[in-house]
Amino acid sequence: MVEDNFQEEWRRFLTKFSDFTGKTPTDLNPILLLIGIQELGKGHRYFSKEEKQDLLHIAVCKLMSYAGYYTFEGFDKDGWPHWRLVKKIPYLNLQNQEEALKRFILEYFKKEVGWEW
Numbered sequence: 001m002v003e004d005n006f007q008e009e010w011r012r013f014l015t016k017f018s019d020f021t022g023k024t025p026t027d028l029n030p031i032l033l034l035i036g037i038q039e040l041g042k043g044h045r046y047f048s049k050e051e052k053q054d055l056l057h058i059a060v061c062k063l064m065s066y067a068g069y070y071t072f073e074g075f076d077k078d079g080w081p082h083w084r085l086v087k088k089i090p091y092l093n094l095q096n097q098e099e100a101l102k103r104f105i106l107e108y109f110k111k112e113v114g115w116e117w
Contacts, residue, residue, distance in 0.1 A: 010102055012117035013109065028098065031105055035059035038112070039081055054080065063104035064089065 017031065018024040025031055036055025037044060039062050047055060061070040061083035070083040092100060109115040 006099075006103065009106055009117065013106055013115075016115060016117050028101055028105070029056065032056050032059040032063075032101075035062060035105070035108060040079070042079065058083070060101070063101060063108055066104050066107055 014024065021030070021034070023030070033052060033055055036057075036059040037047075039058050040055065058081055064070050065072065065083065069085065069087050069089050071086050073082045073084050075081055
């Protein structure tokens with residue numbers, strides 16, 4: 001994806017996300033939380049602070065699985081998904097980490113949710 005296309009695609013995604021949720025995210029956390037809830041598969045409900053952290057972890061694992069860094073292992077007795085690191089994640093500075101996550105987010109919403117923008 002060429003950089004100009006990526007930035008435009010991200011802008012259109014944010015517009016669609018904002019239309020869907022009624023809020024414009026100021027960072028990646030609300031998007032990651034929504035992905036985590038989707039991957040948990042139990043619908044929206046109250047989540048404790050610790051559960052929200054777990055949901056963010058689930059989202060990151062799912063997204064990083066697109067590049068082969070994590071593999072899905074299964075669900076625990078409470079129905080929470082678990083992932084296993086299978087390949088060392090290379091060091092990226094904060095800006096590059098965010099861009100990589102944004103690219104995986106775009107891929108997730110296309111593949112898993114069927115969104116087009």
